[in-house]
Amino acid sequence: MSSSSCNGSPSLNSVPTHGQPLWLLAELTYKCPLQCPYCANPLDFANRNTELTTEEWIKVFEEGRKLGAVQLGFSGGEPLVRQDLVTLISEARRLGYYTNLITSGVGLNERKVAEFRDAGLDHIQVSFQAADESVNNMLAGSQKAFNQKLKMAREVKAQGYPMVLNFVTHRHNIDQIDRIIELCIELEADYVELATCQYYGWAYENRENLLPTRAQLERAERITNEYREKLAAEGNPIKLIFVTPDYYEERPKGCMNGWGQVFLTVTPDGTALPCHSAKMLPIEFPNVRDNSLDHIWNESFGFNHFRGYEWMKEPCRSCDDKEKDFGGCRCQAYMMTGDATNADPVCSKSEHHHLITDARAEAEQPLDSSKMLYRNERNSRVFFSSSEFE
Amino acid sequence: MISNESIPTLNTMFRFQWEQAQNSYVLLYPEGMIQLNGPAGEILALVDGEKPVAGIVADLKGKFGDVDGLESDVLEFLAEAHKQRWIEISRSNVG
Ligand SMILES: C[S@@+](CC[C@H](N)C(=O)[O-])C[C@H]1O[C@@H](n2cnc3c(N)ncnc32)[C@H](O)[C@@H]1O
Numbered sequence: 415m416s417s418s419s420c421n422g423s424p425s426l427n428s429v430p431t432h433g434q435p436l437w438l439l440a441e442l443t444y445k446c447p448l449q450c451p452y453c454a455n456p457l458d459f460a461n462r463n464t465e466l467t468t469e470e471w472i473k474v475f476e477e478g479r480k481l482g483a484v485q486l487g488f489s490g491g492e493p494l495v496r497q498d499l500v501t502l503i504s505e506a507r508r509l510g511y512y513t514n515l516i517t518s519g520v521g522l523n524e525r526k527v528a529e530f531r532d533a534g535l536d537h538i539q540v541s542f543q544a545a546d547e548s549v550n551n552m553l554a555g556s557q558k559a560f561n562q563k564l565k566m567a568r569e570v571k572a573q574g575y576p577m578v579l580n581f582v583t584h585r586h587n588i589d590q591i592d593r594i595i596e597l598c599i600e601l602e603a604d605y606v607e608l609a610t611c612q613y614y615g616w617a618y619e620n621r622e623n624l625l626p627t628r629a630q631l632e633r634a635e636r637i638t639n640e641y642r643e644k645l646a647a648e649g650n651p652i653k654l655i656f657v658t659p660d661y662y663e664e665r666p667k668g669c670m671n672g673w674g675q676v677f678l679t680v681t682p683d684g685t686a687l688p689c690h691s692a693k694m695l696p697i698e699f700p701n702v703r704d705n706s707l708d709h710i711w712n713e714s715f716g717f718n719h720f721r722g723y724e725w726m727k728e729p730c731r732s733c734d735d736k737e738k739d740f741g742g743c744r745c746q747a748y749m750m751t752g753d754a755t756n757a758d759p760v761c762s763k764s765e766h767h768h769l770i771t772d773a774r775a776e777a778e779q780p781l782d783s784s785k786m787l788y789r790n791e792r793n794s795r796v797f798f799s800s801s802e803f804e
Numbered sequence: 805m806i807s808n809e810s811i812p813t814l815n816t817m818f819r820f821q822w823e824q825a826q827n828s829y830v831l832l833y834p835e836g837m838i839q840l841n842g843p844a845g846e847i848l849a850l851v852d853g854e855k856p857v858a859g860i861v862a863d864l865k866g867k868f869g870d871v872d873g874l875e876s877d878v879l880e881f882l883a884e885a886h887k888q889r890w891i892e893i894s895r896s897n898v899g
Pocket residue numbers: 446452453454455489490491492493516517518519540541542580581582609610611612613614617
């Protein structure tokens with residue numbers, strides 16, 4: 415696929431309309447003390463250039479706010495690794511953002527929770543790997559992770575934050591969904607994300623080990639619904655969010671509410687993306703070091719590439735559902751079919767839909783105890799040393 | 805039930821602010837935003853955890869004049885806001 419810089423390109427007159435980047439996700443660093451094999455971070459994360467400086471991030475936040483961004487997520491990797499996090503929080507808050515810290519809880523302590531509060535942090539999301547200590551620590555690749563998370567979740571509530579607890583669910587923890595929900599109730603979460611694993615990055619590499627069976631999913635969804643009713647009857651305001659498992663759907667998700675419509679992600683080295691996985695696509699994406707966010711959002715080749723419907727092939731092009739799901743996820747189409755302009759293979763109208771049904775069939779097979787690939791620097795290097803010679 | 809003496813307070817789960825890009829007041833919460841229409845925004849802007857409903861109505865009358873049905877509109881909106889958990893309600897000692 416060709417790409418070019420597009421300053422003043424006349425074809426831009428025909429660019430379809432798009433909204434404001436209401437959601438700005440700042441992936442501050444790819445460094446992380448944990449090694450979750452389901453991590454959606456890029457496989458070659460260790461191959462990235464230098465991280466943006468404090469000043470560069472603040473400039474991004476200022477420009478984002480001017481474009482209408484209001485939600486700012488600090489994520490990564492583990493955002494707590496950044497020593498300037500408290501400065502970034504207070505600058506973001508000063509600009510009027512609602513500030514979200516998305517963390518594993520590892521690296522957090524009572525003092526930091528208070529410091530962040532003083533700096534204006536609005537909300538903390540803590541992720542867990544499981545409700546069971548040994549499964550949690552096995553998946554995190556750390557023996558101390560579970561107890562640390564418990565302690566920090568309690569601290570976050572004690573200091574008065576709204577708290578989201580996030581559990582990525584897959585075949586190793588989904589059968590304990592009742593215990594997950596019980597734990598979230600005990601920890602007084604305000605929102606619980608039962609985040610069905612999305613198969614990108616490390617999760618795609620480990621899919622065979624992670625994808626649950628249809629029966630597992632249906633059971634989990636049923637139990638979640640039973641808890642919803644019970645909690646509502648008790649007047650408990652906790653909200654359970656069950657993320658739809660697209661591998662068991664016949665129509666794809668309306669990925670990111672449409673390409674370049676609401677979301678803007680900036681990766682640690684300053685690359686701006688319409689979603690956190692898009693770097694894998696054979697498209698050139700702009701960098702905040704070279705361009706203003708205004709230019710990036712409104713005029714760059716990368717962001718305009720899949721806006722509208724002109725890029726579509728059949729069966730999407732003539733399909734009535736295209737305004738609803740935009741043909742699904744571009745990354746999933748590319749990863750699985752080799753062509754990012756294809757329909758997302760989750761769609762039963764896609765000629766590649768068998769790739770999804772094959773994965774479902776594979777999930778029915780017993781695990782051949784194959785080892786999972788942990789997300790760490792050493793394993794990551796394998797991916798960029800081989801991709802350098804492409 | 806919400807009455808004229810009730811004192812509404814913004815639920816700490818939400819942050820309320822004017823959002824220039826939306827040209828409206830909004831409620832912000834973890835990873836989400838509720839855009840408020842004109843009247844809803846004007847009412848919530850007066851919710852400070854001290855003023856009773858009667859005071860909010862008086863302020864609105866001062867700002868927009870003695871509009872028909874203002875009081876019942878305010879009560880109706882606050883009841884809905886309470887149901888949505890945007891606000892909490894306490895009762896003042898008077899009344
Ligand atoms: C990539 S992590 C970065 C922040 C921090 N290290 C953490 O784990 O909370 C951001 C969020 O995405 C979730 N996540 C990671 N991989 C995922 C996947 N494959 N599918 C769905 N959610 C995922 C994590 O649980 C976390 O809530």
